[in-house]
Amino acid sequence: MKKNYYQKLAFMGMLLIILFTFQKYTSKDKEDFSDVKFITSNSVPLQLTEFDPNELDQKQWQKLGFTEKQIATILNYKKVVGGKFVSKEQLKKCFAITEDKFSKLESYILLPETNKEAKSNNFKGFEKRSITISGKFNPDQYSVNDWIKMGFSEKQAEAILKYKSYLGGSFVSKEKFKECFIISEENFQKINPYLILPEKTPANFNNYAKSFKSEKTKIQYHSFDPNTFDFEGWKSFGFSDKQAQTIVNFRDRNLKGSFKSLEDIQKCFVISAEKLEEMKPFIKLNSIAITNNDEKQKTETKQQETDFSKIDLNSITFKQLLEFGFDEKAAGSMIGFRKKLGGFMNKEQILTTYNIDAELMKKLLATAQLNTSNVPKYTLIEAPEDWLKNHPYFKYSADKIIFYRLSEKDERKIWKLLKVKPEYEARMRLYLK
Known part of the structure; x- marks a missing residue:
């Protein structure tokens, strides 16, 4: 009797162990939602506002801090309840949304509180806002x-x-x-x-955004005169190397050495309105009062300011590039590259210039015009030898072109013999008839 009793007890014990092991194993696929946060290390800090959960797509749920698996669960639950959440009470039952998360979202959810309220004739629902745009805007x-x-x-x-x-x-x-x-x-x-x-988005934006966030927390403003502030001073206020140099160049070259007013500082495009507001209480402009002669000089300077919307990039001068904010090295590189090409055929070429400030150049490209009517073009057969050997796009194939065209007058066959890469051929054809 005792032997049978112990055998049964051992069997029950083994059965319980197997059941617990099986339960633990099968529960591995269930996701733990307790560690979900709205703001992850890689996400944008959200400023939550009213939203209808029925209108959110996968990306928008993701921006709220949910994982792909959680989003799939929420969307599947939405299908189960009829393809639409009718109340906060119903949404709260979705196990992918924890109590903590729901409490943070609850006040922003555009749904009635309970299912009963949703079915009530007194509930009219939330009107969806429509937007109106009057015209183009920044x-x-x-x-x-x-x-x-x-x-x-x-x-x-x-x-x-x-x-x-x-x-x-x-x-x-x-x-x-x-x-x-x-x-x-x-x-x-x-x-x-x-x-x-x-x-x-510019390729270097992520680096800029990271530096902006880290610098912003370290900035300690103090009283300063922007006319005596040097490169390092502007950097200490959270500006990048390029931005600080642009501000110094703008003051020394465009404004002839001094900011006369806050409006002058605001004209420097790398200083945003928000940044100026931050610095404004600390700005001490120790500039001399403007005399009648100064007023006259200021008026003349304004008259001499270039309207870059009317400037042709194939005729823009070195001085005009400096006026726009480029340093001498960048301005010289662009003028030199244009001279070697004989003129630019499209704006993308200009961005490939060495030593150029890409962000500043993009602003110029968006403003100025490009006239290609005076750029010299030839056929492969007629192109002068000196032109082929000195042109940046042809010089590496110049000797082959000169050799092949001695016996071959069909340009299509010359291209086959050259065997240049498609992207190089596309650049060369810009300057061919």
Whole structure:
């Protein structure tokens, strides 16, 4: 009897162990949602505003801090409940959303509190805001009131400006503007044609954003005279090497050595309106009062300022490039490269110039014109030997071209014999008839 008793007890014990092991093994696939945070190390700090969870796509859920697996769970749950969340009560039941997360989101969710309230005839739902755009605009210059006039709520407008501040005081590109959580895909498609912003984000933006965030926390402003502030001084206020040098160049070359007013400082494009507001209480302009002669000189200077929208990039001068903000090395490189080419055929070529400030050049390219009518062009058969040997795009193939065209007059066959890479051929054809 005792033997049977112990055998049964051992069997039950083994069975329990197997059951616990099986449960533990099968629960590995279940995701632990307790460690979810709204702001991850790689995400943009969110300024939450009202939203309808039924309108969020996968990317927007991701911006709220959910993982791909959590998002899949939420979207599947949405299908289970009929393809639409009808109340906060219902959404809260989704196990992918923890109590802590839901409490942070709850006040922003545009849904009735309970299922009963949703079914009630007294509940009319939340009206979806529509936006109106009057014309082309630069979002960097828009205030809270401007965004409200467009159709966003006050909280949304404030969140948009905080997102801009996170980026460093500028939306940088349409690509970055689209990443703002407040801007839905539908609203972005409406706004996109009117945005005065580059399409793509500059390659070095991430490095700039990182430096901006780290520097911002370290900046300790103090009283200063911008007319005596040197390169290192501007850097200590959070500007990058290029920005600091641009400010010094702008003051010394464009303004002939001194800022006369806050308006002069604001004209320097690398100093954003937000940055100027931060520095304003510490600025001490110790400039001499403007006399009648100074007024006359100031008026003459204004008259001499170049309207770069009317300037041709194939005829822009060294002095005009300096006036725009380039240093002598960059200006010289561009003029020299243009001379070797015989003129630029498209704006993309200019960005390949050595020693050029790419961001400053992009601003010039967006402003100035490019006239290619006076750029010399030849056929492979007629091109002068000196031109072939000195042109940056032809000089490495010049000897072959000169040799092949002695016996071959069909350019298509010469191209086959040259065997140049497609991208090199495309550049060469820019200067051929």
